[in-house]
Amino acid sequence: MNNQPNLTIERSSVELTKEDFVSDQMVKWCPGCGAHAILSSVANVFPKIGYRKENFMFVSGIGCSSRFPYYVNTYGIHGIHGRAAAIASGVKIANPHLSVWMATGDGDSMAIGGNHFIHIIRRNIDVNIMLFNNQIYGLTKGQYSPTTPMGSVTKTSPQGTIEHPFNPGELVLGAQGTFFARVIDAVPRLMTEVMFEAAKHDGTSVVEILQNCIIFADKTHDTVTNKEHRDDRTIVLRNGEPMIFGKDKNKGIRLRGTKLEVVTIGENGITEDDILVHDAYQQDPGIHLMLAKMAYPHYPVALGVIRSAMYPTYDDLVEEQISYAKANGKIKCVDDLLNSGDTWVIS
Amino acid sequence: MVKTKSKIIQRDAVVVKFVGDSGDGMQLTGTLFSDTAALAGLDLATFPDYPAEIRAPHNTIAGVSGFQVHVGSKKIETTGDQCDVLVAMNPASLKSNLKWAKTGATLIVDENAFDDAALKKSGYTENPLDNGSLSGYNLVKAPITQLTREAVKPLGIDNKSADRSKNMFALGMMYHLFDWDFKSTFDFFEKKFKNKPEVISANKAVLQAGLNYAETMEALSSVFQVSKAKIAPGRYRNITGNIATAWGLLAASERSGRPLFLGSYPITPATEILIELAKHKSLGAKVFQAEDEIAGITSAIGASYTGSMAVTTTSGPGLSLKSEAIGLAVMTELPLVIVNVQRGGPSTGLPTKSEQSDLYQALFGRNGEAPVIVVAASTSANCFYYAYMAAKLAMEHMTPVILLTDGYLGNGSQLFRIPKVADLPAIKPPIAKANDPDYKPYRRDPATLARQWALPGTEGLRHRVGGLEKEDVFGNVSTDPLNHQKMVDLREAKVQKVADFIPEQEITGEKQGDLLVVSWGGTLGPVLEAVEEIQAEGKSVSHAHFNYIMPLPKNTAKIFDSYKKILVCELNSGQFVNYLRMTHPAHQYLQYNKVQGLPFTVSELTKVINQTLEEK
Numbered sequence A: 001m002n003n004q005p006n007l008t009i010e011r012s013s014v015e016l017t018k019e020d021f022v023s024d025q026m027v028k029w030c031p032g033c034g035a036h037a038i039l040s041s042v043a044n045v046f047p048k049i050g051y052r053k054e055n056f057m058f059v060s061g062i063g064c065s066s067r068f069p070y071y072v073n074t075y076g077i078h079g080i081h082g083r084a085a086a087i088a089s090g091v092k093i094a095n096p097h098l099s100v101w102m103a104t105g106d107g108d109s110m111a112i113g114g115n116h117f118i119h120i121i122r123r124n125i126d127v128n129i130m131l132f133n134n135q136i137y138g139l140t141k142g143q144y145s146p147t148t149p150m151g152s153v154t155k156t157s158p159q160g161t162i163e164h165p166f167n168p169g170e171l172v173l174g175a176q177g178t179f180f181a182r183v184i185d186a187v188p189r190l191m192t193e194v195m196f197e198a199a200k201h202d203g204t205s206v207v208e209i210l211q212n213c214i215i216f217a218d219k220t221h222d223t224v225t226n227k228e229h230r231d232d233r234t235i236v237l238r239n240g241e242p243m244i245f246g247k248d249k250n251k252g253i254r255l256r257g258t259k260l261e262v263v264t265i266g267e268n269g270i271t272e273d274d275i276l277v278h279d280a281y282q283q284d285p286g287i288h289l290m291l292a293k294m295a296y297p298h299y300p301v302a303l304g305v306i307r308s309a310m311y312p313t314y315d316d317l318v319e320e321q322i323s324y325a326k327a328n329g330k331i332k333c334v335d336d337l338l339n340s341g342d343t344w345v346i347s
Numbered sequence B: 001m002v003k004t005k006s007k008i009i010q011r012d013a014v015v016v017k018f019v020g021d022s023g024d025g026m027q028l029t030g031t032l033f034s035d036t037a038a039l040a041g042l043d044l045a046t047f048p049d050y051p052a053e054i055r056a057p058h059n060t061i062a063g064v065s066g067f068q069v070h071v072g073s074k075k076i077e078t079t080g081d082q083c084d085v086l087v088a089m090n091p092a093s094l095k096s097n098l099k100w101a102k103t104g105a106t107l108i109v110d111e112n113a114f115d116d117a118a119l120k121k122s123g124y125t126e127n128p129l130d131n132g133s134l135s136g137y138n139l140v141k142a143p144i145t146q147l148t149r150e151a152v153k154p155l156g157i158d159n160k161s162a163d164r165s166k167n168m169f170a171l172g173m174m175y176h177l178f179d180w181d182f183k184s185t186f187d188f189f190e191k192k193f194k195n196k197p198e199v200i201s202a203n204k205a206v207l208q209a210g211l212n213y214a215e216t217m218e219a220l221s222s223v224f225q226v227s228k229a230k231i232a233p234g235r236y237r238n239i240t241g242n243i244a245t246a247w248g249l250l251a252a253s254e255r256s257g258r259p260l261f262l263g264s265y266p267i268t269p270a271t272e273i274l275i276e277l278a279k280h281k282s283l284g285a286k287v288f289q290a291e292d293e294i295a296g297i298t299s300a301i302g303a304s305y306t307g308s309m310a311v312t313t314t315s316g317p318g319l320s321l322k323s324e325a326i327g328l329a330v331m332t333e334l335p336l337v338i339v340n341v342q343r344g345g346p347s348t349g350l351p352t353k354s355e356q357s358d359l360y361q362a363l364f365g366r367n368g369e370a371p372v373i374v375v376a377a378s379t380s381a382n383c384f385y386y387a388y389m390a391a392k393l394a395m396e397h398m399t400p401v402i403l404l405t406d407g408y409l410g411n412g413s414q415l416f417r418i419p420k421v422a423d424l425p426a427i428k429p430p431i432a433k434a435n436d437p438d439y440k441p442y443r444r445d446p447a448t449l450a451r452q453w454a455l456p457g458t459e460g461l462r463h464r465v466g467g468l469e470k471e472d473v474f475g476n477v478s479t480d481p482l483n484h485q486k487m488v489d490l491r492e493a494k495v496q497k498v499a500d501f502i503p504e505q506e507i508t509g510e511k512q513g514d515l516l517v518v519s520w521g522g523t524l525g526p527v528l529e530a531v532e533e534i535q536a537e538g539k540s541v542s543h544a545h546f547n548y549i550m551p552l553p554k555n556t557a558k559i560f561d562s563y564k565k566i567l568v569c570e571l572n573s574g575q576f577v578n579y580l581r582m583t584h585p586a587h588q589y590l591q592y593n594k595v596q597g598l599p600f601t602v603s604e605l606t607k608v609i610n611q612t613l614e615e616k
């Protein structure tokens, strides 16, 4: 695997720091909102990625999460609700020399923007999508979203929701996603590590961030993410490493028949050799899908880079077609075009 | 066979319509006919009349496909109200098109196609060729199918394959009727069927057979003679409005140095622009077929932010889907060209028919105070120029521009005098300079009120734009009431200022008088022709045809002051006239409207104009 970020994007000639990406705007998220930690992870990781600061670009839709572009000092567009993926597609296709990042919410990307979300992924346009999944509509003050767990009481579901939520990972892989990762807002180290991986990936990278909305869906991820039991209820996947987790590092995932199974090392004759080794780079999404779908209480929730497969990107293919056409096409300028085909002179 | 000596009829214009079943090749026949007319030095306009269904049942009215060509030695403004010659390849096409033939017109029909089954399918209870119902026409019953088959028999071609060349028999007859050289059509066969020599010979044989046959026909003993048109010298080609639009955009991209980005979703009758631009990657055009119209425009907005000349193309229903995003482009003050090839509405409406009923939508169809520049093309050929100007205005004034064309302009074709790109007006987008210490995202040029275009990647210009209201000059998010008022006013003033940069409105006819006929967009041809007809009778009538709609040219009020009556003609229920009542309330307006999915005919307009002149 290449360890280099995208080579078509110009690298910074000077060492950048966090301060290079801090904007002068007041951050207006609620105190205690998970979004603050995400912002600081971005400011930490961008200098490490190494591109010129002018080559970063943020695009967003509408929602609390979508205020993000105002809070980082890069080029940016705060768009309209649901359309960030389409705006970002236009940005990246028009200028492939930009490192394009997108901030979006669960409603923004999977309700109103569901169509654009699946299509940017299907096309594999090189955009890094940070999906703030707080399982609620934050900005509009607490209506259920496409990821709100079934039965949740919210402002618009006084008796509990009666719809099946999306698992974003499943949706991404169903749309033929080439990169999917999951992180927790409260674990910044993993967040920066994964964002760096996302930046390196050529193609659409989706990073689902389990984000806490302290006001309207507080502790929605708590059963899984709370420090008390996080180690037992989540598993951090790293390429090439066995899928071992738990406070005591004695639990693991193995493949039994066509299903994943949680086992305890040292019990019933299970050894480390029985445990699956994570291959994030394999093309076949079968195991990745199973991993993305793992849910508490039957399984630990998978964190880290679940899938990072190499496929041609749409934006590269556009450039290829254009340079081929420029080299081989007969029409070199608009005057050629106007005079092509049947023309005649009237004197 | 004995050749009859031809009588010659001098005409300054002739309208021919080819009609037949979808499979009969009428579009190709019409195109070849018009290409030959152009080479013969005539002016022309064409319009294809496709069936709405892709594969309608054979020989039914729903499956009729037509192509109308108006050729002349005079300036051809329209595709013609009614035709002088109707070529009908089957009963259904005759039945549905007879109303478009002038009384006394020449009807050329394939009598072999009028069998019982086909007559029944088209709804005829008896054969119109035999019952005297066509006695008011110059009916030419030609055994086209039979003679086509015979013509290719020596080449060993079976009947089924032979029938595919029937249209060339009809074309051959037309070449006799106009006494034209068929060389260009033979050249076309050679090029088109390069690897199928048998098809080339078959088509040539059939065309020649048709020509020979016509020479022997009593009914075709008189041939039309249309002398060369007085056309400004230059290099010409035939062009449809949609292709002209695509090329105008490419020209603007080249001239401005801004790469073209198109985000679009297919919709009739705008799809050809998308198809055409997709062919021109060698000119650097990036064409993104989006998942829907919203993605079409929002991807274009993203591309515009990065410095592309961004375009989205659509038709009525698609424009509705783009409304919210147009507001975003207004707010972010980014250049964007939105092409709306209008069709019949509302909803899915009449996709293959034409109307001017999206004017309100273009002017007002957004939330909030969201003014945009609106420009309308008025001929298939000048779609090139107005697409170019739409792009120029968008970039120089940093704001979205809606270009209105319509199905008639888009699909219709006309002679187009080929310009040189270097002769087109310069386009100078206000691009911000790297590290400009004075750069502020919403600082404006006092002449245009446009902000600067700061392109990502440029040093020292990092900034954010977005749909939330922005603080004047600095561009930070602002909810300050007075700032909002100021920004609303500035965006409006910026669009109004465009009036300083567009040409004054022109008039055809006297600068003052009894009646001013007003029209806009795609109706130029019939309205102008009707006005000229009445002017020729010595009556006091003038014509103002508008291409710049928002803002209107500065001299509009002065023009309106100079006539006793103003009559506004348009293909909707009165959208432009009401817009004039709103913007120029001091005047009284009369109106003539039609919403049938059909263009104006010259005759209906002359009637209305004459009535208006007579009314006290």
Ligand SMILES: Cc1ncc(C[n+]2csc(CCOP(=O)(O)OP(=O)(O)O)c2C)c(N)n1
Binding pocket: A062, A063, A064, A065, A066, A081, A104, A105, A106, A107, A108, A109, A132, A134, A136, A137, A138, A139, A140, A145
């Ligand atoms: C066209 C449109 N419809 C509805 C809204 C109202 N709206 C704004 S944000 C939002 C939901 C946001 O939820 P999410 O995407 O999860 O973002 P969060 O605020 O939770 O970060 C809604 C419904 C809007 N701004 N625009």
Ligand code: SF4
Binding pocket: A028, A029, A030, A032, A033, A034, A035, A064, A065, A134, A138, A139, A212, A213, A214, A215, A216
């Ligand atoms: S409402 Fe929720 S998501 Fe929005 S800023 Fe407040 S805590 Fe964050």
Ligand SMILES: [Mg+2]
Binding pocket: A063, A105, A106, A107, A132, A133, A134, A135, A136, A137, A138, A145
């Ligand atoms: Mg949310």
